[in-house]
Amino acid sequence: MNKKKILGVDKNVFYLSLVSLFNDFSSEMVYSVMPAFLTRVLGAPIWFVGFLEGFAEALNNILKIFSGRLADYLNRRKILAVLGYSISASTRFFLYLVNSFWQVLGLRILDRVGKGLRDAPRDALIYLSSEKEELNKSYNFHRAFDTIGAILGPLVGFILLNYFLGLNYKLLFLIASVLGFLAILTFVFVEDKKDNYSKNKKFIFDLKIFPSNLKLYLFSFFLFSLGYFPLSLILLRIQTIDSSLKTLPLFYFIFNLFFVIFAFPIGRLADKYGEKLMLKLGFIFALLSFLIFSITNNFLIIPAIILLSLSLALIDGIKMVYLGKNISQEYLATAQGTLNSLYGFGQLFGGLIGGLIWTKLNFTYAFLYGGFLILISLIFLNLAFRD
Numbered sequence: 001m002n003k004k005k006i007l008g009v010d011k012n013v014f015y016l017s018l019v020s021l022f023n024d025f026s027s028e029m030v031y032s033v034m035p036a037f038l039t040r041v042l043g044a045p046i047w048f049v050g051f052l053e054g055f056a057e058a059l060n061n062i063l064k065i066f067s068g069r070l071a072d073y074l075n076r077r078k079i080l081a082v083l084g085y086s087i088s089a090s091t092r093f094f095l096y097l098v099n100s101f102w103q104v105l106g107l108r109i110l111d112r113v114g115k116g117l118r119d120a121p122r123d124a125l126i127y128l129s130s131e132k133e134e135l136n137k138s139y140n141f142h143r144a145f146d147t148i149g150a151i152l153g154p155l156v157g158f159i160l161l162n163y164f165l166g167l168n169y170k171l172l173f174l175i176a177s178v179l180g181f182l183a184i185l186t187f188v189f190v191e192d193k194k195d196n197y198s199k200n201k202k203f204i205f206d207l208k209i210f211p212s213n214l215k216l217y218l219f220s221f222f223l224f225s226l227g228y229f230p231l232s233l234i235l236l237r238i239q240t241i242d243s244s245l246k247t248l249p250l251f252y253f254i255f256n257l258f259f260v261i262f263a264f265p266i267g268r269l270a271d272k273y274g275e276k277l278m279l280k281l282g283f284i285f286a287l288l289s290f291l292i293f294s295i296t297n298n299f300l301i302i303p304a305i306i307l308l309s310l311s312l313a314l315i316d317g318i319k320m321v322y323l324g325k326n327i328s329q330e331y332l333a334t335a336q337g338t339l340n341s342l343y344g345f346g347q348l349f350g351g352l353i354g355g356l357i358w359t360k361l362n363f364t365y366a367f368l369y370g371g372f373l374i375l376i377s378l379i380f381l382n383l384a385f386r387d
Contacts, residue, residue, distance in 0.1 A: 007141075008137075008141075009130070009134070009137065009138050009141050010129045010130055010131075010138065011189075012125065012126075012129035012190060012191055012193070013126055013129050013130060013138045013141060013142060014141075015186055015187075015189040015190045016122060016125060016126060016129075016142060016190060017141060017142045017144075017145035017146065018145065018186050019085065019122075019183045019186045019187060019190070020122075020142060020145055020146035020149060020183070021145045021146065021148050021149035022149060022179060022180070022182040022183035022186060023085060023088070023089070023146075023149065023180060023183035024146050024147070024148075024149030024150040024153060025149035025150075025152045025153045025156075025179050026089065026092060026149075026153065026176045026177065026178075026179040026180035026182075026183070027088070027092070027111075027153065027176070027180070028149065028150040028151075028152075028153030028154050028157070028252065028256070029153035029154070029156060029157040029172065029175070029176040029179070030092055030095065030153075030157075030172070030173055030176045031232065032153060032154035032157055032158075032248060032249040032252040032253075033154075033157055033158075033161060033169060033172065033248065033249055034104075034232060035049050035232050035233075035235070035236055035245065035248060036245040036246070036248050037104075037169045038052070038101050038104060039245070040245065041169060042098075042099075042100060042101040042104065043101070044101035044104075045359070046236065046355055046358060046359050047352070047355040047356050047358075047359050048101060048355075049232060049233055049236065049355065051351065051352050051355065052101075052104070052105055052108055055105075055109070055348055055352075056105075056108045056109055056111070056112040059109055059112050059113065059116065059344070060112035060113070060115045060116040060119075060340075060344055062116065062341050062344060062345075063112075063113060063116025063117060064116050064119055064120045064336070064337035064338075064340040064341050064344075065120075065334070065337045065338050065341045066116075066337070067080050067084070067116060067117045067118070067119075067120050067121060067333075067337060068120030068121070068124070068333035068334045068335070068336055068337025068338070069333070069334045069337065071120060071121040071124060071333040075194045076192060076194075077121035077122070077124050077125045077128075077192060077193065077333065078121070078125065078187065078190055078191075078192040079192075080117055080118065080121040081117075081118045081121045081122045081125065081187070081190075082118075082184065082187050083114075083117055083118070084113075084114045084115060084116070084117030084118025084119070084121075085114065085118050085180075085183050085184050085187075086114070086184055087110065087111070087113060087114030087117065088111045088114030088115055088118075088180070089114075089177065089180030089181050089183065089184060090177075091107045091108075091110050091111040091114070092111075092173055092176050092177035092180055093173075093174065093177035094107055095107055095170070095173040095177075096170045096171075096173050096174045096177075097170075098170075119336075119337075119340060120333045120334075120336050120337035120340065121333055123139075123320055123333070123336050124193075124332050124333035124336065125190070125192070125193055126138055126139060126142055127139075127320075127321075127324050127332060128193035128194075128332075129193055133271065134271060135271070135321045135324070135325075136267045136268070136270035136271040136275070136278075136317065136318055136321050137264075137267045137268055137271055138267075139267065139317030139318065139320060139321055140263045140264055140266060140267025140268075140270070140313070140316075140317045140318070141263075141264060141267065142317065143259075143263050143267075143313070143316050143317045144259075144260050144263040144264050147256045147259045147260045147263065148256075148260055150252070150256040150259075151253055151256040151257050151260060153176075153252075154249035154250070154252035154253045154256070155249065155250075155253045157172055157176075157249050158247075158249035158250055158253070160172055160175065161249070162246065209327065209328070209331045209334070209335065210327070210335070210338075211326075213326075213384050213385075213386070214323070214326055214327065214335075214384070216380060216383055216384035217322075217323070217381070217384040217385075218338065218339055218342055219342075219380055219384075220377050220378075220380035220381040220383075220384055221319065221339060221342060221343055221346075221377070221381075222342040222343065222345065222346045222377075223346070223373055223376055223377035223380060224283065224286075224343075224346070224373070224374055224377035224378075224381075225342070225343040225344070225345075225346025225347045225350060226346040226347075226349060226350040226353075226373045226377075227290070227350060227369070227370035227371065227372065227373030227374040227377065228286060228346075228347070228350065228370065228374060229347075229350055229351055229354045229355075229366075229370055230347055230351045231252075231255065233351055233354060233355055233358075234293070234308070235248060235251050235252065235255070235305075236358075236363075237293055237301060237304075237363055237367075238251055238301060240296075240298055240301075241298050241301065251301075251305060254302065254305055254306070254309075255305050255308065255309050256309070257309075258305075258306050258309035258310065259309040259312055259313050261309075262309060262310050262313035262314075263313045263316075263317075266278065266313045266314055266318075267317065267318075270318050270321070275318050275319075275321055275322035275325075276322070276385050278314045278315075278318050279314065279315060279318055279319060279322065279381065280378070280381065280382070280385075281314050282310075282311045282312070282313075282314030282315035282318070283311070283315070283374060283377060283378040283381060284311075284378065285307050285308075285310050285311035285314065286307075286308065286311035286312075286315075286374050287371050287374045287375055287378065288307055289304045289305075289307035289308040289311060290304075290367045290368075290370045290371035290374060291367070291368075291371050292304040292307065293363070293367040294363070294364045294365075294366075294367035294368050294371065295364075296364065319339065320336055320339070323335050323336060323339055324336070350370070350373070353369070354366045354369060354370060357369055
């Protein structure tokens, strides 16, 4: 294990975090305005926004099983991560050329193919680069840097779009594509990591690698994702404040700012008090956030967004650490890819159903539907944690 550290984490973790910062700076500059671009410029219906994100995320997470298994099989993780980031960065340039929301669907799918290829190998690299007693700290450090990029993206996007580009969305997409390639260049400083199971590996995926409690753990996150809508759909809730959605990037900024504030200290707390407590609290705060979103009161939107940020900080990286501690390193990327794949299937159906409920009824019923599923998922999570 290379003991050299930067800002308190292994240098590999630091540079991988920097990769994510640049990438999210680019991607969130684009996708913080995407709901407005789709609905206001291209004339897409609200249900399409939910379908777009859900379908794209499902494809992304299906690929995580393949990329995770391939990374474990080859015992090479960096090359898959570089390939994935490269594919995603290239799609932002081609958004400059679209004139139909169905074309956006195609590019969003390609973008998620890139994400599906990169995430499981990258997460495995973080795990293998970190000391055991600092795993949650490392993952949440990475998530914090990732989210700093996600803060800068919407903020810079909002300023450029409204004050310099005259609401020219396509020119904003072109600028974002340039930033995306900085992420790829940063991989020069990242060292590949290998596990100790390089011999006699089989490429075939087998659910038998998961003991019964982990299968229940995976199922609880599948249920959770059915209720936890894609963020782009959740933030359409601000239409009761701003029907034009011009301020949408600012609400992305608020969400990501509070995630950064929460992520690093929560990582330290998780290393001290354990992953189980943090994950349970994450589910509870997600439920509270959805219940508040369902209330017809505009003053409660920002508190609900802050609670949503807190829930994600309690869940996002920590769910991977818990899984990694309870699975052989031989199947590390495979297991992480499987978890994200199930989460993606849930977001596909959850985003579509939530969007349809929102369209046919209203946002109150949509968020109550999501909250109910989050509550059921919390029950199954508790069952998975029983010894």
